[in-house]
Amino acid sequence: xxxxGIIGLGYVGLPLAVAFAQEGxxxxxxxxDSRKITSIKQGDSYIEDVPSERLRELSDRxxxxxxxxxxxxxxAVLICVPTPLTPNREPDLGPLLDAARALAEVLQSxxxxxxxxxxxxxxxxxxxxxxxxxxxxxxxxxxHLAFSPERVDPGRxxxxxxxxxxxxxxxxxxxxxRAEALYGLVCERVVRVSSPEAAELSKLLENIxxxxxxxxxxxxxxxxxxxxxxxxxxxxxxxxxxxxxMRFDPGxxxxxxxxxxxxxxxxxxxxxxxxxxxxxxxxGKVNQQMPYHCVAKAQRxxxxxxxxxxxxxxxxxxxxxxxxxxDVRESPALKIISLLRELGGEVSYHDPHVPTLSEFGLVNRPxxxxxDDADLALIVTAHPSLDHDLIARRARLVVDLRGxxxxxxxxxxxxx
Ligand SMILES: NC(=O)c1ccc[n+]([C@@H]2O[C@H](COP(=O)([O-])OP(=O)(O)OC[C@H]3O[C@@H](n4cnc5c(N)ncnc54)[C@H](O)[C@@H]3O)[C@@H](O)[C@H]2O)c1
Numbered sequence: 580x581x582x583x584g585i586i587g588l589g590y591v592g593l594p595l596a597v598a599f600a601q602e603g604x605x606x607x608x609x610x611x612d613s614r615k616i617t618s619i620k621q622g623d624s625y626i627e628d629v630p631s632e633r634l635r636e637l638s639d640r641x642x643x644x645x646x647x648x649x650x651x652x653x654x655a656v657l658i659c660v661p662t663p664l665t666p667n668r669e670p671d672l673g674p675l676l677d678a679a680r681a682l683a684e685v686l687q688s689x690x691x692x693x694x695x696x697x698x699x700x701x702x703x704x705x706x707x708x709x710x711x712x713x714x715x716x717x718x719x720x721x722x723h724l725a726f727s728p729e730r731v732d733p734g735r736x737x738x739x740x741x742x743x744x745x746x747x748x749x750x751x752x753x754x755x756x757r758a759e760a761l762y763g764l765v766c767e768r769v770v771r772v773s774s775p776e777a778a779e780l781s782k783l784l785e786n787i788x789x790x791x792x793x794x795x796x797x798x799x800x801x802x803x804x805x806x807x808x809x810x811x812x813x814x815x816x817x818x819x820x821x822x823x824x825m826r827f828d829p830g831x832x833x834x835x836x837x838x839x840x841x842x843x844x845x846x847x848x849x850x851x852x853x854x855x856x857x858x859x860x861x862x863g864k865v866n867q868q869m870p871y872h873c874v875a876k877a878q879r880x881x882x883x884x885x886x887x888x889x890x891x892x893x894x895x896x897x898x899x900x901x902x903x904x905x906d907v908r909e910s911p912a913l914k915i916i917s918l919l920r921e922l923g924g925e926v927s928y929h930d931p932h933v934p935t936l937s938e939f940g941l942v943n944r945p946x947x948x949x950x951d952d953a954d955l956a957l958i959v960t961a962h963p964s965l966d967h968d969l970i971a972r973r974a975r976l977v978v979d980l981r982g983x984x985x986x987x988x989x990x991x992x993x994x995x
Contacts, residue, residue, distance in 0.1 A: 728782030834900025889923030897960025905932030
């Protein structure tokens, strides 16, 4: 059974560590964040999809450490570090390059290295391989190298690592074969493509596809607002077409570590090839506009009730970037809260998944207390555990940015 090293024990790396450990592999997990290492050692999970009990059951197989040297014993090393953007919206490969340099110091011949972090085509071959080769070993000859994008969807239970096909591209055929054998332990189906570049781009295509379609329906929502048409009714009607249409719902904008970030990795790379990726830029622009549109909608709803945002008590319901999870990275709720505060609104929030929003000095308030106190309840993220019937009945005024109170319509509800 293989010993698997994993660099970066976050949303991607920790579930992967658990999956390999469950198959009987020894896992060496490396992270620069010593708090994560301590949590894992104590059997305390910080990722919602990984129950703490699971970590405890597997404690003899998952060895968490801050020391790269331990990776010398691994048969394969999977890199799952963040790939964010710089403040100028350019790829920030800092964490990946740091990880590559540190790994190069302990790399062994015949090891397999796989990059899982989302990135632009060319990263594995042009950026990762040369740094790893500083070890004196040659990629594709002395060690194997491949790219295989992560497709985890936090909070989802129907499609998991096991039953979601795993795309992978190796630097050589032998690299791909080694990687396929490894992933075959935890995935039912591995989809091999001819190169790391094809695998890198396939992940970006998936995310750009979502970003563009979300932008399309969001733009429609802004138009239907002016036209006085119910966008939800339109989306629902179009969704009855059994072919050639895929449903996307409008909302307050995109969040998370992926959709607002990844497409710009490709725009940046495309500029080197004298191409402007207009769909990506346009989708980004429309989606970034949504929090402003949603705040304007809330402002109008308050106005119609004879109130101004200034001084109004506004309870934001759901602040994570998507339903069922506690991740607030790039969440549109954060932008909405800042905009409402700039206008003088007194904002509180309820989110069962997010105990505090320290950047705003806010803590999660009990739902009924937040509703009773508020002039306006603003549904930003529709967690399945929230009782939206109760919200619509109990709140004085509701602006629903997710369409979850549709149909249970009462006069106090305004839909996006
Ligand atoms: N979160 C998702 O849903 C998701 C889905 C698919 C793909 N991805 C991609 O996977 C990658 C990782 O994302 P994530 O959400 O797991 O990020 P994350 O921030 O949750 O975890 C990354 C971990 O890497 C650690 N790290 C940073 N630099 C390091 C270094 N030099 N050495 C060792 N550890 C280091 C961090 O401390 C952190 O614990 C990104 O490229 C992301 O785009 C994420």
